[in-house]
Amino acid sequence: MRIVVLVSGRGSNFQAIVDNVAAKNLSVTCTQMITDNPNAYAIHRAHNAGIPVTVIDYHAFPSRKEYEVDLLLALDELQPDLIVLAGYMRIIGKEIVLAYKERIINIHPSLLPSFPGLHAQAQALAHGVKVAGCTVHFVDEEMDAGPIILQRCVRVCDDDTVEVLEERILAEEHIALSHAIQLFCDGKLKICDRRVFIL
C-alpha cells in the first residue's frame, strides 16, 4: 500500500507514522510527503527519513482553486492508495475529495463532533470539558465531519494549559493515526451510511 502524507507544520504525526513503519508496526510504504508550507519543520523529518517531499507553496498561487489543481496533479502522479492528512491545515477541495473518495483520512485533536475547526484543544479547555481526545475520520466535503474511524480520549485536568492538553492528546493521535492507517490498508474498514465498521 502506497500512502502519501500531507503536512503543514512540525509533522509530529508524520514522524509517528515514519517511526511505526521503521519499527515494523505499520506495514505500508510512505511514498511521499506533500506540504503547502515551504517552511514546515516536517520537511526536515522527511529528509531524515529518506522520504521524498513535494512542496506546493499555497501562497505562490493566485487562488485556492489554482493551488488545488496543482495538488490534485501531484496526487494523481503519485497514485496513492491512501492520502493521510497529518496536521494539514487546509480544507481539501471538492474535486480532490471526489477523486479520492473514501481514500483520504484526517486526524483531528478533539472528540468530534465537539470542537471542529482550528484550536480544538483550546476550544475544549474554554468549554470546560473533562474528557477530550482525538478523532481519525474519512474526509468528506465538510470540515472535520466525515465518517469516524477511531477515537481515543484523555482526561482534562484542572491545571491544564492548552500546551499540556495538546501534548496529552498528541500522544493518542500518534497511536490512533497509525492504527487507522493499518486498518485501512488491511481492508478492514467498511463505511455504512456514516458509521465505520471494523471487520
Add this chain to the structure above:
Amino acid sequence: MRIVVLVSGRGSNFQAIVDNVAAKNLSVTCTQMITDNPNAYAIHRAHNAGIPVTVIDYHAFPSRKEYEVDLLLALDELQPDLIVLAGYMRIIGKEIVLAYKERIINIHPSLLPSFPGLHAQAQALAHGVKVAGCTVHFVDEEMDAGPIILQRCVRVCDDDTVEVLEERILAEEHIALSHAIQLFCDGKLKICDRRVFIL
C-alpha cells in the same frame, strides 16, 4: 445537605442516589422526589425508599409557565441545598434557574457539547462516534449547556444497539451523578467562567 431530585421516568439514576445514600457512599439527605409525570416508575422507587414524592402533573396545567410557577413554589417550600435533575425530561425555566443559580445539576447521556437534547445515545450511534459517555453539569438557561462538573466515557462497539449503548452509558451515569453530588455537598466545586474546578 438537603437534596431534591426531579425525575420524569423510570428513575434509575434516582435509584442509584438512593442506593449510594443507603450504602453510606453518599452523605446527603434526599428529602423529596418531584416528578412531572404521575405515571413515572420512579414514584414506586421513592415509596420503596421512604422518600416523599410530589407529583406536579405537567399536562394538568394550561401552559408551561403555570406549571413552572407550581414547581418553583414546591421547591421553595422544600428549601433544597441542591436540585438534581435525574432523567427529568423538561427544560428548567429561567425563573427557577435564577432562583437556584449554581444549585441545579443535570445528568445528560452524552459527552457534551456533542449530542445535546433528546435521544443523545441514538444521535451518537447515528453519527458513528467511537467514544460516548455522560456529563454532569450545572443547569443554566440553555439546554444541556451549563458548566461541566464531570464526564465519563465508554466505548461504542460496532454491534451496539441503542439499548446496549444506553445501558453502558447508564452505568457511568450512576457513578458520575453521585460523585458530582458529593463534590457539590462537600463544597468542592468552584465555577470560574464556564469551567468547573474541583478543589
